[in-house]
Amino acid sequence: TTSASAGGTRTLISDDPSNNVTPYIEKLVGRNLHLIPNHPLFIIKRKIEGYFAELGISFEIFDSLDPVVTCTACFDDLNIPPGHPARKPSDTYYLSEGTLLRTHTSAHQSELMRRGHERFLCTGDVYRRDEIDASHYPAFHQMEGVRLMDVADMPAQLSRDEWLASDACARTAAELKGTLEGLVDALFGPVEKRWVEAYFPFTEPSLELEIFFQGDWLEVLGCGVIHSEVLAKCGLEHRHGWAFGLGLERLAMILFSIPDIRLFWTEDTRFTSQFASGEVVKFQPYSKYPECYKDVAFFVPETWEENDFMELCRECGGDLMENVKMIDEFTNPKSGKRSLCYRIVYRSMDRSLTNEEVDEIQFQLREKVGPKLGVELR
Ligand code: PHE
Known part of the structure; x- marks a missing residue:
């Protein structure tokens, strides 16, 4: 193993409430897939960096x-207010009340701008508590891009509304x-794309870019003109830029x-x-190993968080679960109790699973789900 793939060497778990x-999750931190030469994520990262290098800035x-x-x-720093869903412990991995595993690479925008960096690309692993399926994993990788515009291009200090209505703001958005x-x-080569209005607390205006892929519009990035309050918090109220x-x-x-x-x-x-x-x-997919599924049903408490x-x-x-999905939900009219049934699809990426090991995992899950989440198995 190279140092770039040695995850799990760092203690992140503590008894902090x-x-x-x-x-x-602890084992994933430090794997740094984006730094492993010839890993697909590394290859994409390099390609994007290459594109920016060729722009000549x-x-x-x-x-x-x-x-x-x-x-x-x-x-x-990003204007994300207290109580915003992104801050919820059900969505985010906290080490302590004030520290967490970054949920996006935007976490580095302000610190880098404060240190005087004006144009940068910042790549890293980010963590979000999320569902289990072929396109969701609790750790993934993002690249952030930030460009502050030249001072000479920018009008003197304007109110926020004046700025949003200004030519300079429109030029910044157009450049972005x-x-x-x-x-x-x-x-991608020439591909159909469209811009969709979006909302991020740290950019204004905010946009998402979608591409047409296999019959569907797929969101590929979020962006916008950096919010004036974000710049102000960095002592850069006289500057403008995009991210x-x-x-x-x-x-x-x-x-x-x-595919997965x-x-x-x-x-x-x-x-x-x-x-x-x-x-x-x-x-080139190597043989796909057989899947098997198991259902589990239980009554959930009021405080249930999926x-x-x-x-x-x-x-x-671990990674032997390919998909976890609610397949049935009902509320008992008499008791008012809500019952959910989840289907768990098991499949290994690398080998055939035995019935015994799947049964053992399912057994462990059934043993733990009551005490840990306050559900009542059915
Ligand atoms: N951080 C945003 C996300 O994770 C993406 C974003 C970055 C949007 C920079 C605007 C500007 O969804």
């Missing part, structure tokens, strides 16, 4: 910043759109035809050896 990091590269950040950096359309063309954030797995799954997000984390050489050329190549169940599933089954 806010700590909700699990052993499963140099962007500094940051790809080794610590994924443990403060709430200030991840939320407050042109840059990102060029990026998508560079990655974007994109998910590397999303792009890589399309470009390499990688868990594959990025496998160390199976049948996967890793396919990308030795460092080029974008189509993934993500807590997903976390417990990962704790018990």
Whole structure:
């Protein structure tokens, strides 16, 4: 193993009452897939950096910043208000009340701008408590891009409304759109794309770029003109600029035809050896092993959070669970109790599973779900 793939060497779990990091997550921190030469995420990262290098304006590269950040950096600096859903412990891994695993690379925007960086690309692993299926994994990788515009281009201090209505703001947005359309063309070749209005607390206006892929519009990035309050918090009230954030797995799954997000984390050489050329190549699936599924049904308490169940599933089954989905829900009219039934699809990426091991995982899950989540098995 190279140092880039040695995860789990760092203790992130503690008995701090806010700590909700699990052993499963702790092992992922430090894997740094985006730094492993010829890993698909590394290849995409390089391609994007190459596109920006060719624009002729140099962007500094940051790809080794610590994924443990403060709430200030991840939320407050970005105008994300207290009580915002992104801050909920059901959605986010906290180490303590004030520190967490970054939920997006935007967590580094303000600190880098404060240190005087004006154009940069910042890549890293980000963590979100989430559902279990082929395109969701509790850790994934993002790249952030930030560009502050030249001072000479910018009008003197304006009110927020004057700024939003100004030509300079429109020019900044146009420059951003042109840059990102060029990026998508560079990655995908000519592809149908559209801009959708969006909302982020740290950009204004905010936009999402979607591409037409396999009959559907697929969101590939979020971006916008940096919010004046975000700049003000960095002591940059006299400056303007743009920012974007994109998910590397999303792009890589399309470009390499990688069908399941868990594959990025496998160390199976049948996967890793396919990308030795460092080029974008189509993934040749090795045999897909058989799946099997098990259902579990229970009455849930009022305080039920689905993500807590997903976390417990990962704790018990790790990467052997391919999909966890609610398939039935009803409320008993007499008792008012709500019952949910989940279907768990088991499949390994690398081998055939035995009935015994699947039964054992399912047994563990059934044993733990009552005491841990206050449900009543049916
Ligand atoms: N951080 C946002 C996300 O994770 C993406 C984003 C980055 C949006 C920068 C605007 C500007 O969804």
